[in-house]
Amino acid sequence: MNSLAGKVAIVTGAQQGIGRQYAMALARAGAAVCVSDIVNPEIAAAEIRELGGEAIAAACDVTRNESLHHMVSEVEKKFGRTDILVNNAALFGGLNMASFTDITEDEWDRVMTVNIRGTWQATKAIFPLMAQSGGGKIINISSATVFKGTPKLLHYVASKGAIVALTRSLAREVAEQNICVNAIAPGLVASDNVRNHPDWKNVADSVIATRALKRESVPDDLIGALLFFASDASNFITGQTLVVDGGVVMH
Numbered sequence: 001m002n003s004l005a006g007k008v009a010i011v012t013g014a015q016q017g018i019g020r021q022y023a024m025a026l027a028r029a030g031a032a033v034c035v036s037d038i039v040n041p042e043i044a045a046a047e048i049r050e051l052g053g054e055a056i057a058a059a060c061d062v063t064r065n066e067s068l069h070h071m072v073s074e075v076e077k078k079f080g081r082t083d084i085l086v087n088n089a090a091l092f093g094g095l096n097m098a099s100f101t102d103i104t105e106d107e108w109d110r111v112m113t114v115n116i117r118g119t120w121q122a123t124k125a126i127f128p129l130m131a132q133s134g135g136g137k138i139i140n141i142s143s144a145t146v147f148k149g150t151p152k153l154l155h156y157v158a159s160k161g162a163i164v165a166l167t168r169s170l171a172r173e174v175a176e177q178n179i180c181v182n183a184i185a186p187g188l189v190a191s192d193n194v195r196n197h198p199d200w201k202n203v204a205d206s207v208i209a210t211r212a213l214k215r216e217s218v219p220d221d222l223i224g225a226l227l228f229f230a231s232d233a234s235n236f237i238t239g240q241t242l243v244v245d246g247g248v249v250m251h
Contacts, residue, residue, distance in 0.1 A: 003231045005030035008079040008133075010071070012062055012122055013089030015041040018189060021219040022086050022226055027053035029227055031084060034075045036060045038089070062089045062118035068125035081133035084230045085126050087119040087140045090159075097152035097203075108155045115159035119166060127174065135178025139229045140167050142185040144245040160185075164241050171239035180238040182229045187245025189217045212247025221246075 009026045013019040015037035023044060027033045032054040035041040041057040048055035056078050058071040075082055091114045095107075119140060130136040143160035150157055163183060171181040188207045208214055225244050228234050243249045 007031040007083040009084035010034040011086040012036045015039045015044050018219045019088040020044050025223045062122045082129050083136040085138045090115045100154040111155040116162045131177040138181040140183040142183045144185045144187040144243050144249050147249040168239045183241040184225045185243045210248045
């Protein structure tokens with residue numbers, strides 16, 4: 001069933017990993033997709049087109065307004081509207097686990113700039129076109145770590161906690177434009193980038209032990225929540241964060 005037929009979606013950080021899976025899922029559900037990433041995302045967009053979907057690629061740095069405005073202009077030129085924004089671009093896979101006393105100020109600032117400011121800047125850039133289109137869905141990506149206090153990644157966890165707050169406040173601000181804002185909070189997901197992390201095996205085993213559903217989480221586990229928030233099924237839901245972590249966090 002093409003629940004997103006006729007819709008236009010933008011996914012940031014979509015060249016690889018979970019973001020790429022988000023873009024593919026939206027395309028399979030019928031949406032035309034702008035695949036956006038700081039790394040040239042043409043390969044991911046071409047993959048969607050090869051499978052019969054409609055997609056364009058837009059190289060974009062979410063922390064640079066000129067880059068974002070270029071992406072939005074490309075979407076408007078090609079599709080004339082936008083209905084869905086997935087704020088996925090973030091720093092995580094390349095971060096080393098370390099005590100808060102060992103995190104440098106430069107690394108702290110880099111994480112905050114991309115993960116929080118980038119989400120705000122991308123939303124701000126896309127908002128006028130989405131409002132002009134009659135409304136839409138903004139889906140932010142937080143993390144289940146926010147609700148359990150994961151150690152050794154203080155900057156990342158703090159940034160994702162800010163995404164929950166941003167989601168709630170933004171939902172209040174844009175409701176008048178018929179825009180719903182919600183967040184997905186995944187647990188530890190075995191994406192390619194995460195699997196290549198040197199701490200992966202030890203962390204994964206300890207996380208699985210705390211889950212009610214005792215198995216590895218894969219990107220496909222997040223697709224149901226993504227499509228729900230992107231579709232008309234969630235038209236009266238806004239300001240919410242849905243934890244998808246196999247039952248570690250229950251609230």
